[in-house]
Amino acid sequence: MKLLVDSGSTKADWIAIDDNGKVLFTTQTLGLNPEVLDKAEIIARLDDKFDISHNKDKATNLFFYGAGCGTDRMKNFLADVFRKYFPNALVTVHEDTYAAVYATTPKDEQAIVCILGTGSNCSYYDGKVLHQKVQSLGYIAMDDCSGNRFGRHLLRGYYFNKMPKELAKEFQEEYNVEPDYIKNNLYKEPNPNAYLATFAKFLIKHKDTDFCKQYIYAELEDFVENYIKQFEECTKIPVHFVGSIAFYLKDELEETLTKHGIKIGNVLRRPIDGLIAYHVMNK
Numbered sequence: 001m002k003l004l005v006d007s008g009s010t011k012a013d014w015i016a017i018d019d020n021g022k023v024l025f026t027t028q029t030l031g032l033n034p035e036v037l038d039k040a041e042i043i044a045r046l047d048d049k050f051d052i053s054h055n056k057d058k059a060t061n062l063f064f065y066g067a068g069c070g071t072d073r074m075k076n077f078l079a080d081v082f083r084k085y086f087p088n089a090l091v092t093v094h095e096d097t098y099a100a101v102y103a104t105t106p107k108d109e110q111a112i113v114c115i116l117g118t119g120s121n122c123s124y125y126d127g128k129v130l131h132q133k134v135q136s137l138g139y140i141a142m143d144d145c146s147g148n149r150f151g152r153h154l155l156r157g158y159y160f161n162k163m164p165k166e167l168a169k170e171f172q173e174e175y176n177v178e179p180d181y182i183k184n185n186l187y188k189e190p191n192p193n194a195y196l197a198t199f200a201k202f203l204i205k206h207k208d209t210d211f212c213k214q215y216i217y218a219e220l221e222d223f224v225e226n227y228i229k230q231f232e233e234c235t236k237i238p239v240h241f242v243g244s245i246a247f248y249l250k251d252e253l254e255e256t257l258t259k260h261g262i263k264i265g266n267v268l269r270r271p272i273d274g275l276i277a278y279h280v281m282n283k
Contacts, residue, residue: 001058003089004279006099006272007066008243009033009118009139010147010194013272014052016059021280027051031118034078035068035138036191042081059089063279065099065271067119070136097123097130103274104240104266111265112234114227116253117243118197120146122227133230139193145223147197147245153215154199155182164211171202204248216249220256228262238265 001024004015009031016024029045029052037045047053062082069075075093082091097113101123105111108127115121120143124131139148157163158171171177175198185195206212228234239262246253247269254264268274 001055002061002063002279003059003086004272004275005032005062005064005066006096006270006275007032007064008096009036009067009191010197012066013270014049015272015276016051016055017276017279021276023276025051025055031191031194032064032066032078033068033191033193034066034074036193039077039081041190042078043085046085056086057088059086062086062089062091063275064091064093065096065275066093067096067115067117067121069093069095070121070132095121097121097132099271099275100240100242100268101125101130102278103268103271104242110233110237112228112231112237112239114223114239114241114246115243116145116223116241116246116249118147118194119143120149120223120227120243120245122223122230124231124233131231134227139196143193144226145219145245147200148193149196149219150203150215150245151196151199153219154203155196157211157215162211164209167206167209167211174202175199200245204245207249207252216252217256220249220252224256224260224262228257229260235261235263238263240265241267242269242271244269 002017006013012029012032014027018024027049029049032042079091079093096115100115101113104113105125110127111125113123113125119139136142143149158168186192203212207216228239246267250267257264
């Protein structure tokens with residue numbers, strides 16, 4: 001039994017398949033980002049799902065693609081946790097961009113592949129190997145155009161009284177905006193980046209308002225300038241995207257890319273289905 005996992009900071013999609021690609025079960029855990037979680041919390045999130053805990057001895061392979069796995073230190077930390085939890089499995093840990101590449105990019109083709117979800121990322125794929133020019137410093141310093149970045153904008157807009165009154169009223173009806181509650185989630189609870197990203201749903205819902213447009217287009221411009229344009233190939237090959245922010249802001253994304261002479265490629269909300277085909281072909 002092979003376990004394929006696509007994990008962001010908010011959630012992780014799990015699919016178990018046999019050697020022929022037949023799906024044995026699917027489930028979802030909370031995100032397993034090793035940058036923001038310790039070993040105990042990761043194991044607790046695995047134990048919380050019966051399909052995972054009940055089948056952990058049956059897994060022969062675990063292919064994990066996750067946010068926060070961009071450095072060898074984090075890959076090795078997470079791989080060690082998984083090897084002990086799945087004692088009979090060969091464990092492979094990649095950063096989440098590889099899942100995006102395998103899901104969006106035809107075999108041996110070049111592309112720039114981006115993730116716009118809870119966090120953000122961008123890499124150049126030469127048809128064989130993934131190349132990055134920007135080392136992420138995490139959600140506080142980077143993550144342009146991500147869900148957590150939009151959440152930060154909305155909270156600041158609300159608290160600095162920049163949000164229009166009607167939007168502010170709806171915002172406080174939809175979310176708990178008590179200062180102590182917000183500060184507890186930001187500074188004491190795990191996954192503050194995922195908490196911030198929960199507000200992005202509000203931004204997408206109201207993306208046609210001038211208030212939300214200012215943040216959307218400013219962040220898109222920052223992502224193009226700071227991430228995509230790091231690669232001189234960006235105007236010569238397609239730029240693919242994976243993630244809920246890219247999926248729900250596809251029109252705005254395409255408009256911004258076109259302005260910069262960049263061709264948008266495939267845009268997927270989740271890469272997990274593409275991973276099945278990839279791993280069946282490369283078994």
